[in-house]
Amino acid sequence: DIQMTQSPSSVSASVGDRVTITCRASQGISSYLAWYRQKPGKAPELLIYAASNLQTGVPSRFSGHGSGTDFTLTISGLQPEDFATYYCQQANSFPPTFGGGTTVEIK
Amino acid sequence: QVQLQESGPGLVKPSETLSLSCTVSGGSISGYYWSWIRQPPGKRLEWIGYIYYTGSTNYNPSLKSRVTISIDTSKNQFSLNLSSVTAADTAVYYCARGPAAIDYWGQGTLVTVSS
Numbered sequence: 001d002i003q004m005t006q007s008p009s010s011v012s013a014s015v016g017d018r019v020t021i022t023c024r025a026s027q028g029i030s031s032y033l034a035w036y037r038q039k040p041g042k043a044p045e046l047l048i049y050a051a052s053n054l055q056t057g058v059p060s061r062f063s064g065h066g067s068g069t070d071f072t073l074t075i076s077g078l079q080p081e082d083f084a085t086y087y088c089q090q091a092n093s094f095p096p097t098f099g100g101g102t103t104v105e106i107k
Numbered sequence: 108q109v110q111l112q113e114s115g116p117g118l119v120k121p122s123e124t125l126s127l128s129c130t131v132s133g134g135s136i137s138g139y140y141w142s143w144i145r146q147p148p149g150k151r152l153e154w155i156g157y158i159y160y161t162g163s164t165n166y167n168p169s170l171k172s173r174v175t176i177s178i179d180t181s182k183n184q185f186s187l188n189l190s191s192v193t194a195a196d197t198a199v200y201y202c203a204r205g206p207a208a209i210d211y212w213g214q215g216t217l218v219t220v221s222s
Contacts, residue, residue: 001169034208043201043212044152055210087152091207095167098152 002026002090006099012107017078021102023071023088032092035064035073038101039084047086048073078104109134111202111213119196119220125189129202129213136160136183140205143176143187145198146215153198157206158185165206192220 003026013019023033031051036044046055048064051071061076075082083106088099115127129141143155156166158176166174170189178185189196197220204211 032207036209043203043215044209045212046208046210049208089152089207089209094165095169096154096207098154100151 001095001097002029002093004088004090004097004099006086006088006102008102009100010103010105012105013078014107015078015080017107019075019078019104021073021086021104023066023073023099025069025071025090025092027093028068029090029092031067032090033064033066033071034089034091035062036087036089037082037084038087039081044087075104109204109211111204111211113200113202113213113216115216115218117217117219119192119218120222121193121220122191125187125192125196125200125218125220127187127200127202127216127218129185129187131183131185131204136178136180136185141176141178141185142203142206142209144201144203144209145196146201147195147198150198154206155187155189155200194220196220 005024007022033051035048038044052064063074085101085103110132112130119125137160140157142157146152158164158178173190175188199215201215202213203209
């Protein structure tokens with residue numbers, strides 16, 4: 001299985017801050033990467049697909065970049081609803097696998 | 108708006124079979140892949156397997172010997188059976204549309220394996 005490693009595991013930030021989360025694949029996955037936001041007690045929500053494509057209805061403060069093995073998710077201007085856990089998922093190789101998550105906490 | 112809803116027992120005894128169903132409303136089950144994904148308490152998400160509306164399936168090799176996913180297009184439902192469960196199978200189980208870039212999820216249901 002392809003291992004997905006996220007960093008940092010947690011980050012403290014304030015409303016309005018810019019936050020960048022990194023996801024690294026154990027082998028190349030082209031651009032087959034998605035990002036999700038999961039609020040406590042809720043199902044994940046799709047933010048980004050194909051590494052850089054914004055899902056319909058997702059605010060433009062979210063952006064994704066990368067290809068191959070290294071990817072980033074950037075939130076430009078944190079909002080209160082963005083304090084949550086973020087996961088990456090690769091879909092290049094079977095089975096699809098998820099990263100360990102990055103929790104964005106209120107500073 | 109497509110909605111998914113999991114249903115099934117919240118408590119299963121060790122060695123027994125975990126059975127869950129997912130009802131899809133607001134859209135057709137046809138034409139799509141449908142997945143089961145789980146999340147043990149405090150751990151990362153784990154993809155269990157998917158079924159295409161035609162009935163073809165693909166399972167995570169780590170669970171393949173114990174998993175069966177089926178579909179009933181007439182009821183707009185698909186189901187998960189996981190046999191010989193242990194405490195390690197305790198998790199929130201989600202049904203979802205697609206194996207990746209998953210745009211619709213159920214709310215999730217906690218299944219605890221305990222005697």
